[in-house]
Amino acid sequence: MEVKSASSQAPGGVCSVSAEEIEKWMEAAMHMAKDALENLEVPVGCLMVYNNEIVGKGRNEVNQTKNATRHAEMVAIDQVLEWCHRRGTSPSQVFARTALYVTVEPCIMCAAALRLLKIPLVVYGCRNERFGGCGSVLNVASADLPHTGEPFQCIPGYRAEEAVEMLKIFYKQENPNAPKSKVRKKECQKS
Numbered sequence: 643m644e645v646k647s648a649s650s651q652a653p654g655g656v657c658s659v660s661a662e663e664i665e666k667w668m669e670a671a672m673h674m675a676k677d678a679l680e681n682l683e684v685p686v687g688c689l690m691v692y693n694n695e696i697v698g699k700g701r702n703e704v705n706q707t708k709n710a711t712r713h714a715e716m717v718a719i720d721q722v723l724e725w726c727h728r729r730g731t732s733p734s735q736v737f738a739r740t741a742l743y744v745t746v747e748p749c750i751m752c753a754a755a756l757r758l759l760k761i762p763l764v765v766y767g768c769r770n771e772r773f774g775g776c777g778s779v780l781n782v783a784s785a786d787l788p789h790t791g792e793p794f795q796c797i798p799g800y801r802a803e804e805a806v807e808m809l810k811i812f813y814k815q816e817n818p819n820a821p822k823s824k825v826r827k828k829e830c831q832k833s
């Protein structure tokens with residue numbers, strides 16, 4: 643079992659991060675999203691960071707796997723479990739001190755999974771107006787829902803415009819007939 647005390651992490655699963663860390667990890671998450679875009683997947687990328695180490699990362703794999711639940715977060719969660727398994731570390735201890743960095747607000751399904759795993763902090767880029775589980779459609783992140791894990795903190799708005807741009811590129815490819823002039827400009831803003 644690995645229990646380290648780091649300045650960025652307080653006991654009890656509370657997780658706080660600096661602006662520098664956010665910048666660094668969101669840059670990496672953006673790369674994951676770009677990789678998704680290049681592979682004809684909805685461009686969402688994420689990282690899970692524990693004790694300043696990437697313990698899981700993912701991008702959407704829905705089309706590749708033909709599995710609608712293979713969102714970036716789900717891919718990363720599986721990697722964290724593998725990481726814990728390799729080290730003989732308890733996943734619940736790791737998840738309770740892990741921050742998620744993701745380019746788009748987690749959907750309702752993923753937000754529910756993050757709650758169940760008791761991940762304390764989610765930093766995300768743009769809002770997810772269609773499926774968002776951190777306030778846009780439902781607030782799974784902070785709702786008072788008994789027996790569904792723990793609420794988690796969200797820090798929205800990092801590199802939101804870039805995240806939206808990638809989504810727009812993807813959906814234009816999907817629908818070449820979409821009138822360009824009607825693409826919404828400010829789908830997502832800092833909140």
Ligand SMILES: [Zn+2]
Binds near residue numbers: 714715748750752753
């Ligand atoms: Zn999701």
